[in-house]
Each structure stands twice: as structure tokens, then as C-alpha cells.
Amino acid sequence: EVVLVQSGAEVKKPGESLKISCKGSGYSFTTYWIGWVRQMPGKGLEWMGMIYPDDSDTIYSPSFEGQVTISADKSINTAYLQTSSLKASDTAMYYCARRSDYGDYSSFDIWGQGTAVSVSS
Amino acid sequence: QSALTQPPSASGSPGQSVTVSCTGTSSDIGRYNYVSWYQQHPGKAPKLILYGVSKRPSGVPDRFSGSKSGNTASLTVSGLQAEDEADYYCCSYAGSNNRVFGTGTKVTVL
Numbered sequence: 001e002v003v004l005v006q007s008g009a010e011v012k013k014p015g016e017s018l019k020i021s022c023k024g025s026g027y028s029f030t031t032y033w034i035g036w037v038r039q040m041p042g043k044g045l046e047w048m049g050m051i052y053p054d055d056s057d058t059i060y061s062p063s064f065e066g067q068v069t070i071s072a073d074k075s076i077n078t079a080y081l082q083t084s085s086l087k088a089s090d091t092a093m094y095y096c097a098r099r100s101d102y103g104d105y106s107s108f109d110i111w112g113q114g115t116a117v118s119v120s121s
Numbered sequence: 122q123s124a125l126t127q128p129p130s131a132s133g134s135p136g137q138s139v140t141v142s143c144t145g146t147s148s149d150i151g152r153y154n155y156v157s158w159y160q161q162h163p164g165k166a167p168k169l170i171l172y173g174v175s176k177r178p179s180g181v182p183d184r185f186s187g188s189k190s191g192n193t194a195s196l197t198v199s200g201l202q203a204e205d206e207a208d209y210y211c212c213s214y215a216g217s218n219n220r221v222f223g224t225g226t227k228v229t230v231l
Contacts, residue, residue, distance in 0.1 A: 035220075037167075037222075044124065044210060044222060044223070044224050044225040045159070045161075045167065045210050045212075045222040045225070046124075046222060047212070047219075047220040047221065047222055059218040059219075061122070061219060061220070062122060062219065063122065095166055095167070097167075100169070100172060100178075102172045102173060102176065102178075103173065104154075104155045104156075104157055104172040104173040104176075104214075105153075105155045105214040105220070106153075106155040106156060106157045106172070106212045106213050106214045106220050107155075107157035107169055107172035107173070107212070108157070108159075108167075108169060108212075109169045109172075109178060111166040111167055111168070112166065113166055114166055
């Protein structure tokens, strides 16, 4: 079964850093792009960026470039989303998702279960 | 890059059809046939239901269909069922390796 499993919920204070993970299994992890999507409480989906694990080629949404770092360790089939100096406005659910091989650059066919991040003093 | 525009809500009775629009620009929906749609139930991860404007992944009922005209894509759910009540999001490739989601539409089955 093709699965993406994300790390557990995080509770952080403003100014702290965060690194969440997304581990793939059941498919060739290195040859599919992995994207990250933010969903703030009660709000819509926002595409943050994506990484190609085989060579760590990374693309960022202009809205998130410089604010987050996406990385991957292909030896353990895991992608990461990292941010430093958290703010309360970073409180959100973060999803990782596999870009499909359907030939549609916008489609993500496998999603992780989400990682809830809460930032509060 | 601004979010694609969707109506906040749409509704229909069981068995009826509901159509959700997704309006972008000539730089995203209008330029590329890379439009996908996602269904999200409360507390759950999104699920891909359409890609390439109108194609369905394996396992998605043919009650879900998609189309595009100009800068607007549309999702139609025919024969509404209770389990179709969810939030729906469109997504488009926007060039320069960028993607943009829609604002989301809550579909209610009356």
C-alpha cells in the first residue's frame, strides 16, 4: 500500500523552530515529488513547495520562499518541512502529498494524515 | 499568486447535481490543462478526485466530472449522495513551477 506517514502533533512557543517529517512507503520514494500544503484553522489549502527526493531539487511557492525549508533524506524515504522563529500565525495543519504521475503538474494523489502545529506563548 | 476563486458554498438535494466553479486567470487555468480537484471531509486529509481537468483516478465514482472554459474550471457532482457533503478545492498549475489552490467550497447535501 502506498502511504505517507507524518510526524505527530507539535506544540511550540513563538520564536522556536520546527521540523516535521513525512515518510513514504509502498512505492519508489525517490522518483516522485513530495509537496507540502498548509491549512490554517478554518481556512483553505495553500501550496508551500515541493522536493524531488532523488536529487533534492526543491521548488518553493513565492508566498513561502525564505520562510520555510524543504529537505529530504532519500536513504530513509523521508521528506521534511522546517521553519525557524515560529509565530502564532504558523498555527496550522501541515500536509505532505505525493505529486502524481498522471502528467498533471497540479495533482497530488497520495496525502499524509497531516501534522497539527500549534504556536502559543 | 492569488488563490483561485470558488463560491464559499453550494448545495443540492440527494440525487440532484451541484456544480462548483473555480475561476483563475490566463496565467493559470486559462493557460494549462493542469487542473485538479480535491474533496476534504472534516478532520481528514484532502483526496484527489479529478486531475487533468476532467480525468478521474481509479476508484473515484463517475458521478464526479470536470470541465474547463477559458479561465474557469468546474466540478459537477451528479446524483448527490450524503457522503458527498465535504469541502472541495481546485488546484491549478500556474507556470514557473508554481501551483495555486482555490479558496474552497463547502458542498451541503440538503
